[in-house]
Amino acid sequence: MAIMGRPLRQHQRIIMTDEQSRSYSLDDIGWKAAFRQQLALEELTRWQPMRLVEQSRHEVTLIGEEGCCRLALLASMPQMVVGDWVLVNSEGGFERLLDRSTCFRRIAAGHQKEEQLIASNVDTAFIVCSLNDDFSLNRIERYLALVYDAGAEPVVVLTKRDLCEDVDVFSAQLRPLSPSLVVKSVNCLDPETRQILSPWCKQSHTVVMLGSSGAGKSTLTNTLLGEERQLTADIREDDKKGRHTTTARSLIPMAGGAMLLDTPGMRELQLADMEAGIAVTFSDIHVLSEQCRFNDCRHGSEPECAVQAAIAAGTLEARRLQNYEKLMREQEQNAANLAQRRASKKNNGKLDKKAVSQSVRNKRV
Numbered sequence: 001m002a003i004m005g006r007p008l009r010q011h012q013r014i015i016m017t018d019e020q021s022r023s024y025s026l027d028d029i030g031w032k033a034a035f036r037q038q039l040a041l042e043e044l045t046r047w048q049p050m051r052l053v054e055q056s057r058h059e060v061t062l063i064g065e066e067g068c069c070r071l072a073l074l075a076s077m078p079q080m081v082v083g084d085w086v087l088v089n090s091e092g093g094f095e096r097l098l099d100r101s102t103c104f105r106r107i108a109a110g111h112q113k114e115e116q117l118i119a120s121n122v123d124t125a126f127i128v129c130s131l132n133d134d135f136s137l138n139r140i141e142r143y144l145a146l147v148y149d150a151g152a153e154p155v156v157v158l159t160k161r162d163l164c165e166d167v168d169v170f171s172a173q174l175r176p177l178s179p180s181l182v183v184k185s186v187n188c189l190d191p192e193t194r195q196i197l198s199p200w201c202k203q204s205h206t207v208v209m210l211g212s213s214g215a216g217k218s219t220l221t222n223t224l225l226g227e228e229r230q231l232t233a234d235i236r237e238d239d240k241k242g243r244h245t246t247t248a249r250s251l252i253p254m255a256g257g258a259m260l261l262d263t264p265g266m267r268e269l270q271l272a273d274m275e276a277g278i279a280v281t282f283s284d285i286h287v288l289s290e291q292c293r294f295n296d297c298r299h300g301s302e303p304e305c306a307v308q309a310a311i312a313a314g315t316l317e318a319r320r321l322q323n324y325e326k327l328m329r330e331q332e333q334n335a336a337n338l339a340q341r342r343a344s345k346k347n348n349g350k351l352d353k354k355a356v357s358q359s360v361r362n363k364r365v
């Protein structure tokens with residue numbers, strides 16, 4: 001492959017294994033006019049666009065027309081995530097990150113509470129959810145807010161249809177969420193699933209699998225790919241939860257030109273700055289609240305509250321209002337924490353600079 005023969009900058013390694021030596025047409029890995037339009041003609045001839053398909057703390061794996069390469073991450077590079085398009089120069093070095101068409105983000109699990117990018121340039125998100133005790137409307141609404149915030153199209157994929165006695169009991173619960181929400185129920189182990197989900201697995205289209213551990217994201221990925229590419233494992237019998245089998249995000253080309261992104265089951269999906277995504281997810285509540293008597297109605301005990309009236313009439317679930325309020329509070333709180341952290345980081349940076357210039361002055365004296 002041409003890229004291997006090129007001289008490399010000292011700090012930028014390109015390693016290739018035999019398995020990765022395949023090259024791809026850009027259309028087969030999600031390239032679109034919106035990305036091409038970001039390149040000047042000169043850039044198109046000098047640099048090659050490559051797609052980020054895997055990442056670790058220190059390096060990322062990219063694929064493109066000339067094959068596959070790994071790029072060591074440097075502090076000077078922008079934050080990158082699986083799905084990104086990157087321009088690589090003739091020496092195999094990083095030049096530029098292209099603007100993203102969509103971007104999924106959350107607050108990282110654990111104490112850090114930093115914002116974490118999950119994936120980018122995804123067209124459709126399969127919100128994968130088992131048809132068993134692990135089914136949760138609250139969780140599906142949480143994922144919907146994330147997907148709408150990212151700017152992608154959600155499809156709810158209900159798995160383990162073969163093990164479920166009455167699929168309608170579950171799908172009926174999804175109907176009030178949105179009349180336009182697309183819901184498909186599948187047996188991930190059955191090749192027929194490929195047919196059911198084919199409208200979203202088309203050329204230049206990128207699909208991400210989101211959902212909790214054990215929902216069947218990797219099983220679905222394997223069936224759509226037609227090969228056992230991803231590791232899968234049995235769920236726990238008692239609570240139907242998974243064993244966190246997938247530990248890294250992988251963007252995998254599918255025959256026919258779609259890209260599938262398998263992700264690890266999320267233990268926690270905390271949202272921040274997602275008012276818009278939540279507004280779309282709960283647009284019925286927004287429409288109702290415009291009919292409340294008071295503009296600032298909190299939909300509690302206020303008189304003439306259209307939201308409470310809808311709950312009393314049985315046209316809006318009380319659960320849905322509670323989840324909406326919970327997600328709004330959470331995203332506000334997380335957004336405030338993030339802003340505080342950013343401000344204190346900025347201040348620390350200023351203090352550090354001040355300290356450095358002070359010590360330089362001291363030395364000069």
Ligand SMILES: Nc1nc2c(ncn2[C@@H]2O[C@H](COP(=O)(O)OP(=O)(O)OP(=O)(O)O)[C@@H](O)[C@H]2O)c(=O)[nH]1
Nearest residue numbers: 160188214215216217218219232233244245246265
């Ligand atoms: N019968 C049946 N089993 C399924 C179906 N989908 C997934 N499974 C099984 O459920 C278990 C968990 O599937 P995985 O694909 O590993 O789940 P995952 O969502 O990738 O889980 P993590 O990687 O832990 O996030 C495996 O034993 C699968 O064989 C289905 O539609 N029907």
Ligand SMILES: [Mg+2]
Nearest residue numbers: 217218245246
């Ligand atoms: Mg998995």
Ligand SMILES: [Zn+2]
Nearest residue numbers: 292297299305
């Ligand atoms: Zn109200």
